[in-house]
Amino acid sequence: MSSETKVFERENKLPVEEGLARGTLFVVSSPSGGGKGTLIQRVLETGLNLSYSVSYTTRAPRSGEMEGREYFFVTREKFEAMIAAGAFLEWAHVHSKLYGTSSQQVQCEVASGRDIILEVDVQGAASVRELMTDSVSIFILPPSLEILRQRLITRGTDSPPELELRLRNAPEEMKHYKAFDYVIINDEVERAAGQLASIIDAERARRPRQEPHVKRIVESVSLG
Secondary structure (H helix, E strand, C coil): CCCCEEECCCCCCCCCCCCCCCCCEEEEECCCCCCHHHHHHHHHCCCCCCEEECEEECCCCCCCCCECCCEEECCHHHHHHHHHCCCEEEEEEECCEEEEEEHHHHHHHHHCCCCEEEECCHHHHHHHHHHCCCCEEEEEECCCHHHHHHHHHHHCCCCHHHHHHHHHHHHHHHHHHHHCCEEEECCCHHHHHHHHHHHHHHHHCCHHHHHHHHHHHHHHHHHC
16 A cells, blocks of 8 residues: 655644634544444434535545545546645545545634544544644444455445455554554444444543633633
Protein backbone atom coordinates (compact mmCIF):
# COMPACT_ATOMS: atom_id res chain seq x y z
CA MET A 1 0.00 0.00 0.00
CA SER A 2 1.32 3.41 -0.88
CA SER A 3 2.18 5.60 2.10
CA GLU A 4 1.92 8.78 0.07
CA THR A 5 -0.21 11.14 2.13
CA LYS A 6 -0.26 14.92 2.08
CA VAL A 7 -1.73 17.31 4.59
CA PHE A 8 -2.59 20.90 3.81
CA GLU A 9 -2.92 23.16 6.84
CA ARG A 10 -4.94 26.26 6.18
CA GLU A 11 -3.09 29.32 7.48
CA ASN A 12 -6.29 31.08 8.46
CA LYS A 13 -8.40 28.69 10.49
CA LEU A 14 -12.05 29.67 10.79
CA PRO A 15 -12.63 31.34 14.17
CA VAL A 16 -14.92 29.81 16.75
CA GLU A 17 -17.67 32.19 17.75
CA GLU A 18 -17.03 33.49 21.25
CA GLY A 19 -19.01 31.52 23.84
CA LEU A 20 -19.85 28.77 21.36
CA ALA A 21 -18.68 25.25 22.08
CA ARG A 22 -16.37 23.96 19.37
CA GLY A 23 -17.76 20.99 17.48
CA THR A 24 -16.03 17.61 17.62
CA LEU A 25 -14.55 15.75 14.66
CA PHE A 26 -15.05 11.99 14.96
CA VAL A 27 -12.60 10.10 12.75
CA VAL A 28 -13.67 6.53 11.92
CA SER A 29 -11.28 4.18 10.16
CA SER A 30 -10.87 0.49 9.33
CA PRO A 31 -9.33 -1.81 6.75
CA SER A 32 -11.25 -1.87 3.49
CA GLY A 33 -14.35 -3.96 4.08
CA GLY A 34 -14.18 -3.52 7.85
CA GLY A 35 -17.69 -2.06 7.92
CA LYS A 36 -17.01 1.53 8.89
CA GLY A 37 -19.43 2.89 6.29
CA THR A 38 -22.26 0.63 7.47
CA LEU A 39 -21.76 1.53 11.13
CA ILE A 40 -21.59 5.25 10.39
CA GLN A 41 -24.82 5.03 8.38
CA ARG A 42 -26.57 3.26 11.27
CA VAL A 43 -25.43 5.98 13.67
CA LEU A 44 -26.52 8.78 11.33
CA GLU A 45 -29.98 7.20 11.19
CA THR A 46 -30.35 7.34 14.99
CA GLY A 47 -30.75 11.11 15.04
CA LEU A 48 -27.58 11.96 16.93
CA ASN A 49 -27.40 15.30 15.09
CA LEU A 50 -24.12 14.61 13.32
CA SER A 51 -22.84 16.03 10.06
CA TYR A 52 -21.12 13.63 7.67
CA SER A 53 -17.95 14.61 5.87
CA VAL A 54 -18.36 13.60 2.23
CA SER A 55 -14.92 12.80 0.83
CA TYR A 56 -13.65 13.17 -2.73
CA THR A 57 -12.35 10.17 -4.67
CA THR A 58 -11.09 9.23 -8.10
CA ARG A 59 -12.59 5.73 -7.96
CA ALA A 60 -15.78 4.91 -9.84
CA PRO A 61 -19.12 4.80 -8.00
CA ARG A 62 -20.22 1.40 -6.73
CA SER A 63 -23.72 0.08 -7.28
CA GLY A 64 -26.18 2.12 -5.23
CA GLU A 65 -23.79 4.96 -4.47
CA MET A 66 -24.87 8.53 -5.21
CA GLU A 67 -22.82 11.61 -6.05
CA GLY A 68 -22.53 13.81 -2.98
CA ARG A 69 -23.87 11.18 -0.59
CA GLU A 70 -21.14 8.54 -0.25
CA TYR A 71 -18.47 10.51 -2.14
CA PHE A 72 -17.87 13.27 -4.61
CA PHE A 73 -16.58 11.32 -7.62
CA VAL A 74 -14.03 13.33 -9.59
CA THR A 75 -11.41 12.76 -12.25
CA ARG A 76 -7.74 12.50 -11.35
CA GLU A 77 -7.16 15.84 -13.09
CA LYS A 78 -9.83 17.52 -10.94
CA PHE A 79 -8.45 15.92 -7.80
CA GLU A 80 -4.92 17.07 -8.55
CA ALA A 81 -6.20 20.60 -9.19
CA MET A 82 -7.84 20.55 -5.76
CA ILE A 83 -4.56 19.41 -4.22
CA ALA A 84 -2.79 22.35 -5.85
CA ALA A 85 -5.47 24.72 -4.52
CA GLY A 86 -5.05 23.43 -0.94
CA ALA A 87 -8.65 22.25 -0.79
CA PHE A 88 -7.99 19.12 1.28
CA LEU A 89 -7.56 18.68 5.00
CA GLU A 90 -5.82 15.44 4.03
CA TRP A 91 -5.51 13.28 0.96
CA ALA A 92 -4.10 9.84 0.35
CA HIS A 93 -3.27 7.34 -2.38
CA VAL A 94 -5.03 4.11 -1.37
CA HIS A 95 -5.44 0.91 -3.43
CA SER A 96 -4.41 2.82 -6.59
CA LYS A 97 -7.10 5.50 -6.10
CA LEU A 98 -7.03 8.99 -4.58
CA TYR A 99 -9.16 10.02 -1.60
CA GLY A 100 -9.40 13.42 0.09
CA THR A 101 -11.27 15.26 2.85
CA SER A 102 -12.64 18.75 2.27
CA SER A 103 -10.93 21.17 4.62
CA GLN A 104 -13.67 23.78 4.22
CA GLN A 105 -16.51 21.46 5.24
CA VAL A 106 -14.77 20.13 8.33
CA GLN A 107 -13.53 23.53 9.49
CA CYS A 108 -16.93 25.18 8.96
CA GLU A 109 -18.85 22.51 10.86
CA VAL A 110 -16.44 22.42 13.80
CA ALA A 111 -16.19 26.21 14.02
CA SER A 112 -19.98 26.52 14.05
CA GLY A 113 -20.23 24.12 16.99
CA ARG A 114 -21.53 21.11 15.05
CA ASP A 115 -20.10 17.63 15.43
CA ILE A 116 -19.00 15.92 12.23
CA ILE A 117 -18.04 12.32 11.48
CA LEU A 118 -15.36 11.41 8.95
CA GLU A 119 -14.90 8.00 7.28
CA VAL A 120 -11.29 7.65 6.22
CA ASP A 121 -8.53 5.09 5.65
CA VAL A 122 -5.72 4.60 8.19
CA GLN A 123 -3.36 6.91 6.28
CA GLY A 124 -5.86 9.73 6.30
CA ALA A 125 -6.74 9.12 9.95
CA ALA A 126 -3.09 9.55 10.95
CA SER A 127 -2.89 12.84 9.08
CA VAL A 128 -6.10 14.19 10.59
CA ARG A 129 -5.07 13.21 14.13
CA GLU A 130 -1.83 15.12 13.68
CA LEU A 131 -3.54 18.21 12.32
CA MET A 132 -6.64 18.25 14.56
CA THR A 133 -5.41 17.05 17.92
CA ASP A 134 -8.81 17.44 19.59
CA SER A 135 -10.47 14.98 17.19
CA VAL A 136 -11.73 11.60 18.45
CA SER A 137 -10.42 8.59 16.53
CA ILE A 138 -12.25 5.25 16.37
CA PHE A 139 -10.93 2.09 14.70
CA ILE A 140 -13.31 -0.57 13.38
CA LEU A 141 -11.69 -3.99 13.60
CA PRO A 142 -13.08 -7.05 11.78
CA PRO A 143 -13.26 -10.21 13.95
CA SER A 144 -10.81 -12.02 11.67
CA LEU A 145 -9.12 -11.78 8.30
CA GLU A 146 -11.28 -14.62 6.99
CA ILE A 147 -14.49 -12.80 7.92
CA LEU A 148 -13.10 -9.69 6.25
CA ARG A 149 -12.45 -11.75 3.12
CA GLN A 150 -16.01 -13.08 3.13
CA ARG A 151 -17.45 -9.58 3.57
CA LEU A 152 -15.42 -8.25 0.63
CA ILE A 153 -16.49 -11.19 -1.53
CA THR A 154 -20.15 -10.73 -0.53
CA ARG A 155 -19.93 -7.02 -1.26
CA GLY A 156 -19.03 -7.94 -4.82
CA THR A 157 -17.69 -4.53 -5.81
CA ASP A 158 -14.05 -5.45 -6.47
CA SER A 159 -12.37 -7.24 -9.33
CA PRO A 160 -10.24 -10.27 -8.31
CA PRO A 161 -6.98 -8.22 -8.46
CA GLU A 162 -8.56 -5.42 -6.39
CA LEU A 163 -9.86 -7.94 -3.86
CA GLU A 164 -6.44 -9.51 -3.45
CA LEU A 165 -4.84 -6.09 -3.06
CA ARG A 166 -7.25 -5.13 -0.27
CA LEU A 167 -6.71 -8.44 1.52
CA ARG A 168 -2.95 -8.14 1.15
CA ASN A 169 -3.01 -4.67 2.72
CA ALA A 170 -5.47 -5.51 5.50
CA PRO A 171 -3.07 -7.13 8.03
CA GLU A 172 -0.81 -4.07 7.98
CA GLU A 173 -3.79 -1.72 8.25
CA MET A 174 -5.14 -3.66 11.23
CA LYS A 175 -1.89 -3.05 13.14
CA HIS A 176 -2.72 0.66 13.26
CA TYR A 177 -5.44 0.14 15.87
CA LYS A 178 -3.00 1.14 18.65
CA ALA A 179 -2.94 4.74 17.40
CA PHE A 180 -6.69 5.23 17.91
CA ASP A 181 -8.62 6.41 20.96
CA TYR A 182 -11.22 3.63 20.67
CA VAL A 183 -11.46 0.21 19.03
CA ILE A 184 -14.77 -1.44 18.08
CA ILE A 185 -14.75 -5.10 17.06
CA ASN A 186 -17.35 -5.31 14.30
CA ASP A 187 -18.58 -8.84 14.95
CA GLU A 188 -22.28 -7.92 14.92
CA VAL A 189 -23.54 -4.79 13.19
CA GLU A 190 -26.23 -3.66 15.63
CA ARG A 191 -24.00 -4.12 18.66
CA ALA A 192 -21.06 -2.37 17.01
CA ALA A 193 -23.23 0.52 15.80
CA GLY A 194 -24.61 0.92 19.33
CA GLN A 195 -21.08 1.06 20.69
CA LEU A 196 -20.12 3.73 18.16
CA ALA A 197 -23.15 5.81 19.16
CA SER A 198 -22.25 5.37 22.84
CA ILE A 199 -18.70 6.63 22.22
CA ILE A 200 -20.08 9.75 20.53
CA ASP A 201 -22.49 10.39 23.42
CA ALA A 202 -19.76 9.89 26.02
CA GLU A 203 -17.32 12.21 24.24
CA ARG A 204 -19.97 14.93 24.06
CA ALA A 205 -20.36 14.72 27.86
CA ARG A 206 -16.66 15.36 28.58
CA ARG A 207 -16.23 18.41 30.79
CA PRO A 208 -13.93 20.38 28.42
CA ARG A 209 -16.47 20.00 25.59
CA GLN A 210 -19.30 21.09 27.89
CA GLU A 211 -17.42 24.04 29.41
CA PRO A 212 -19.15 26.90 27.52
CA HIS A 213 -22.60 25.51 28.39
CA VAL A 214 -21.65 24.81 32.00
CA LYS A 215 -20.26 28.31 32.50
CA ARG A 216 -23.50 29.88 31.31
CA ILE A 217 -25.53 27.74 33.71
CA VAL A 218 -23.24 28.44 36.68
CA GLU A 219 -23.18 32.17 35.92
CA SER A 220 -26.97 32.28 35.72
CA VAL A 221 -27.24 30.55 39.11
CA SER A 222 -24.75 32.99 40.63
CA LEU A 223 -26.61 36.01 39.25
CA GLY A 224 -29.88 34.63 40.55
